[in-house]
Amino acid sequence: MESDQVRNKQVIFRDYVSGCIRESDMYIATDSVKIKLQSGTKGVLVKNLYLSCDPYMRMRMKNLPADFFMKPFAPGSPIVGRGVAKVLESEHPEFKEGDIVWGMTGWEEYSLITSTDTLFKIQDRDIPLSYYLGILGMPGLTAYAGFYEICSPKKGEFVFVSAASGAVGQLVGQFAKLSGCYVVGSAGTKDKVDLLKHKFGFDDAFNYKEEPDLNAALKRYFPEGIDIYFENVGGKMLDAVLLNMRPRGRISACGMISQYNLEQPDGVNNLMHIIYKRIRIEGFVVSDYYDQYPKYLEMVLKYIREGKIVYVEDVADGLENAPAALVGLFNGNNIGKQIVAVASE
C-alpha cells in the first residue's frame, strides 16, 4: 500500500431485492483508497461522519425500469445515500479542505464525490451535525414542503400524520402545532406514542398495531374528520383515512413505507371519497423544493435555537451496523430519525 493509501471500509449492495430486505442484502468489505485527489479530478474527497437511513432507499434496491424516476443501486458497489462528511481535499471552487458538507455520498469511510450539485456546505455549526440528515436536511425540507406547500394548513384544521415519530412525521406534527392546527399521530409502539404526546406536543396519538379497525380509531380521534393527512405509510391506513376526510381535505403523499417491501401493493378501495369530498391527493419529491432550502433553514434554525422545535434521532454506531439500521426502518425499529455514526471529525 502506498503511503497515501488507506483502508476504506464499505457497505456493499449485494444484488436487487424482491420482497423484504434483509441485512444479508448488504455486506461489509474493505477496499483501499488513495486519499489524495489526482489533479484534474472534478470533485471532492470526503471522510464520512454520519450516514442517513431513509425509506426511499428501499426503492433503489429494486431492479427498476430504465424510465423510473430514480436509478437502482449498482450491485457490487457501496450503497449510496445522504451523509454528513468532512472535506479532505477539493478540486471544486465552492468547497475546501476542512469544510463540513451534507449531500449524496457513499456508505463507506471515504468517498470521492464527483456530483456536487446537491452537496451543501454546513455553515451553522452550533447545531449537532447529524441534524443535517434530518431536521436541517432532506427530511426537514420534505416535511416543510409537504405540509406548507402541498396542504396550505389553516389555523384550527384537523391534521393526521402517520409514521408520526419518524424523520419527517415528528416535524410535520410540530409544524402543525405551530400553525394552530389540532394534530394526531400514529406510530407502532407505546414508546413512540408517548414520544408523540409528551415530547413533540401532538394533541393525541395512537398505536396503529393495537387498532383492529383503523376506521373506528380515526373516528374516535377525529370525530369531526380530517382536513389534512400527511401520508407516510399507504395501504390500509390510506384506505381508512379516505373514509374520514372532511370536504376539501388535502392529502400530502410523501411516502408509503408499508408498501415498499411488497411485490404486489395493497389495494385501496375507498377512492370514491376523493369525489364525494372533493379531496386533493398530491405527490411530491423534495428535490423540486431545493430552492426553498435557504428559507426553510433560516426558519427552522430559529425554532431550534428558541427551543420551539425538538428533534429525535436514533443513532447506530459504526458502518458494520448500517445494514441492520436500514432494514430496521421497515420493521419500525427506529425511534426518530435513523442515522449511522461512522466517524468523528
Add this chain to the structure above:
Amino acid sequence: MESDQVRNKQVIFRDYVSGCIRESDMYIATDSVKIKLQSGTKGVLVKNLYLSCDPYMRMRMKNLPADFFMKPFAPGSPIVGRGVAKVLESEHPEFKEGDIVWGMTGWEEYSLITSTDTLFKIQDRDIPLSYYLGILGMPGLTAYAGFYEICSPKKGEFVFVSAASGAVGQLVGQFAKLSGCYVVGSAGTKDKVDLLKHKFGFDDAFNYKEEPDLNAALKRYFPEGIDIYFENVGGKMLDAVLLNMRPRGRISACGMISQYNLEQPDGVNNLMHIIYKRIRIEGFVVSDYYDQYPKYLEMVLKYIREGKIVYVEDVADGLENAPAALVGLFNGNNIGKQIVAVASE
C-alpha cells in the same frame, strides 16, 4: 277531480338499492296535481319537458349515511333530477308563466319546485332546449371545471378521457382539442369509438372491453405517457392509468361509474405512482363552480354556433322509458348524453 286538477304520471323510487340497479327499483304511478299555486306558496309550478339521467343519481338510491354529502331519494316519492321545464305558474319574482327553466325537478309530468336556488332561466332559445341538461347545463360545466380548472391544460399535452362518449367525456375531448392537446378516449362499443374519432375529433380512441390488458393498451396509445387523465370510471382503468402517467400529471376525478353499483369497490394498487411521478388527483363537484356558469355559457354557445363543438344526445321517449334509460347508463347502453323527453312545450 276538480277542474284545475290534472293527472300527473310519476316515476317512483321504490326503495334503497344494493348492488346493481334494475328497472324494478322504480315504478310508474299516477297521482293528481292541482295546476294552480295556492297563494303564499314560495315556488314555481312547472310542466317537465326533458329529464336528465346522470350517473350520480345511482348514489342517491343508496341508504346513505346522514353525514354524506348528498341525500338519498325518499322511497315512495318520485325520482329527483335535473330537467328542462316550462313555468305554468310562479310565486317567485325571477320566474314567470311561460318561462323555460332548467334545474332540479321531479320525474313526473308536473312538479312544484320550492327550492329555486339552482333553477336557471333559459335565455337562448335558438339551441335545442335539451342541451341545457348536457352541454349547456351541469355536464357541460362539469367538463369545463374539471378540465380547465382542475387540470390547467397546456398545448401539446397528452390527455386521456374515459367514458369518453358520455355526457361529460365528449366535451372534455373537444375542449382538449381546442386547447391544442393530443387526446385519446376510451368507450365500450365500436360505435362509440367511431363517434369519438369521426364526430368529436379525438386523435384516437379504443374499446376498453376489447383490451385484456389496459396497461398495454394505454402504453400503445400513449407511448410517451399521459399528462392529464379525466377520470369518469375508476377501478381497473384508474389503476392502469397510474402506471402510465407522466411526471406532474393531473387526474381530474369527476366520476367512477364502474364502481357505483358495487357494494365493495375495486382495490386500486398503483397509488405509489402518485409519489414517484408527483401526480395530483383532485375530486370536485360542479356546484362549487356555479359562479362560472355565465362565463362558461357564453364560451360554449359561441363554439356551438360556430360549429366548433358538437353534442350527441340519446333520447328516450316518455316517462315510462325513464327507468330503463337510467339503468342503461350503467350498462353503457346510451350513446351520448342520456335524456328523457317527457312532453313538448
